[in-house]
Amino acid sequence: MARPDGTRLSPGELEDVLTKVAQEAAGAAPRAAASRFGALFSRSPIGMVLADQDGEIVEVNVAMTKFLGRPANDLRGREIADLGFAERDAETLRAGLAELATTGADHYRERIELAHSDGASVWAEVTLTYLPGDRPGSVFPMLMAVDENELHALQETFRRQSVGDPLTGLSNALSFHTKLEAAFGAGARDQVALIYLDIDGFRVINDGLGPGVADQVLRGVAGKLTNAFAAHDPLIARLSGDGFAVLLRGELTRGEVIGMVEAAMDELNEPIYLGEHGVGVSVSAGIVVQDVSVGGHEEIQRAAELALHRAKEAGRAQWMLFDPEADARDRARFRLGAELAGALENGQFKLHYFPVVRLDDHNDVAAVAARLRWHHPELGALSTRDFGPLAEATGLIPQLGKWVVSEVIATAARWREAFGSRAPGVSLPLPRRMAADPDLVRLVRTQLDRHDLPAEVLSLRTDSDTIVDEDGDLQESLAVLAELGAKPLLAVRGSADLELIARHALPVRQVVLGRTVVAPFAEDKPDAAAIRHLDHLMTRAAxxxxxxxxxxxxxxxxxxxxxxxxxxxxxxxxAGSATQDEIEEFLRNLLG
Structure with a gap:
């Protein structure tokens, strides 16, 4: 049906027109109105039924028979409420008719399910109204139904998309966080367990076998998690690319939850077969078990994230239970990490110097070893053992390393100017990310040229872990630096580290024994194993x-x-240590 301007009426507008015409049929011009209503009733695309004063259906239009898949004779004689699919729908229709009768309202509109002939339901927006009869006070019920199946299906799709993960069918992050917050709402009791899980090395699967296989692996993991926790009414969600979460509620113990997680991890260790590929996965898990009265949803999420992070740091493929004491230590450590960049900007990093002396003459300084110290305003002087891993994690190592290289070379240049060829060389350690930086050679060469300093005064110390790091270009960098005249040093823990020199053709002529090798010789009588170890190492070095x-x-x-x-x-x-000012005074006294 169209408006005068040619545009079509919406279903709601059409219902209003039909209602008005039907009511006019009993008004001042009944014959003309009745004719108009009859035409509209029979031709309307909206399903319609008319009932008598007792509420039994007496007329059904063609649209309604098609909508419900029932012939008109099958519907006549039924009550309007019988059109509802379930009892709740029938009750809605009864309530609507009763409301119209008691309030005198023009119509009642609601979305419900109507019964279809195939035993299923169809969604409809139904409008109920009472039509005046030809006798004063008489009224007749009428129901109009607009097909809402497509709209309902679309809304359900949007709802599932808003709360569900389309790949795995699990809840998504937004839905999970909403339900987790509700678990800590008013009236909540007992315990909750929150488990965060990450697939270890998922990038290897994605890059090695392709995203299609990776998606199948994610679906397989989702299915195994669902099966593993099925007996405990879990809420399981996919939170990120390869991250999952499980929420359990009720009377729980830590031992019980740990047992569930271990069983799930064992199940996940079984290969997932995808065509010819048997893909094995492992997961790391962070576990928190607590009363709902302790903290809230934000605190438990943070605790689960920290526990998962600690599990990955500990070697992956294992679970870690949240530990409040470890959390306190981690908080202090992460606070330091957050302060690193500002500390460098504010000049809190200083170089300390250690004279490298001949062991047969402690007054003969062969070189000076530079070490970085963070002079924290509250915690005092911190060594790289305290802040190095944090600098690595926060990506500050390259920035710190460039500052150290620049400062050391500038210091060596001042010594060269002050003491000439008698000035000692200076050595500094290269953190792994700094050592693997492709700009290392350019940085060293630029600073040497800037201060007109020969490369021979500079020694750069690395270790075996950095040498074998496949992601870096250290071996090539060391070769270029050695050609410039710099002296690569290798820190060693045993003779196996020495073998790297020959295996990789490293331009190393000096090695430095680490503390683990030399510590036993602090005793008057070192143990036999330590003696054999050092003797074998020195023999191989020779x-x-x-x-x-x-x-x-x-x-x-x-x-x-x-x-x-x-x-x-x-x-x-x-042999002592000194600040920059102190080491210069020491050298002045030593060298004159």
Whole structure:
């Protein structure tokens, strides 16, 4: 049906027109109105039924028979409420008719399900109204139904998309967080367990086998998690690309929840077969179990994230239970991490210097080792052991490393100017990310050229872990730096580290024994294993024509014992340390 301007009426507008015409049929011009209503009733695209005063259906139009899949004779004689699919729908129709009768309203409109002939339901927006009869006070019920199936299906799709993950069928992050918050609402009791899980090395699957296989793996993991926790009425969600969460409620114990997680992890360890590929996955899990009266939804989420992070740090493929004491330590550590960038900007980082002396003559300074210290305004001087991993995690290592290289070379240039060729060389350690930085060679060369300093004064120390890091270009960088004249040093923990020099053709001529090697020689009588270890290491170093030094020497006696094995030089508490001003004064007194 169209308006005078040619546009079509909406279903709601058409219902209003039909109602008005039907009511006019009993008004001042009944014959003309009745004719108009009869035409509209029979031709209307909206399903319509008319009932007698007792509420039994007496007329059904063609649209209604098509909509419900029932012939008109099958509907006549039924009550209007019988059109409802379920009892709740029938009750809605009865309530609507009763409301019209008691309030005198023009119509009653509601969306309900009507019964279809195939036993299923159809969604409809129904409008109920009472038509005046030809006798005063008489009224006749009429129902009009607009097909809402497409709209309802669309709304259901939107609803599922808003609360569900389309790939796995689990809840999505938004829905999960809403329900987690509700679990801590008023009246909540007992315990809750929140489990965060991440697939270990998921990038390998995605990059190695393609996103299609990776999606199938995610669906497989979702199915296994659903099965593993099915007996405990869980809420399971996919929170991110390869991150999942499980929420359990009720009377729970930590041991019980840990048992569930371990069973789930065992199930997930079984390969997921996708065609010819048997894809094995492992997960890391962070677990929190607590009373709902302790904290809230934000606190438990943070706790689960921290527990998961600690599980991954511990080696992955394992679970970690949230530990409040570890959390307190992590908070302090993360606070330091957040302060790192500002500390560099505010000049809180300083270089400390350790004279590297000959072990047979402690007054003969062979070089000076530079080490970075963070002079924290509250915690005092912090070594790289305290803040290095945080600098690595926050991505500040390259920035710190460039600052250190620049400062060390500038300092070496001042010594060269002050003391000439007698000035000692300076060594500094290269953190892994700094060592692997492709701009390392350019940075060193630029700073040397800037200060007109020969590369021979600079020693750069790395370790075996960095050497074998496949993501870096350290081996090539060391070769170029050695060609410039710089001296690569290798920190070693055993003879296996020495083998890297020959295996990778490293331009290393000096090695430095780490504290784990030299510590046993702080005792008057080192144990036999330590002696064999050092003896074997020194023998192999001699075969490779390497000069050997040591770090972290605590006393003159320890230095003497190491010298007996052939260690030439070293540094540590026995030789002292100094700030930049102090080391320059020390050198001035030593070199004149």
């Amino acid at each position: 075969e490779l024509n390497l000069r050997v030094g040591a770090a972290g020497i605590r006393s003159a006696e320890e230095a003497a014992r190491l010298h007996e094995f052939g260690v030439l030089a070293g540094y540590g508490p026995f």
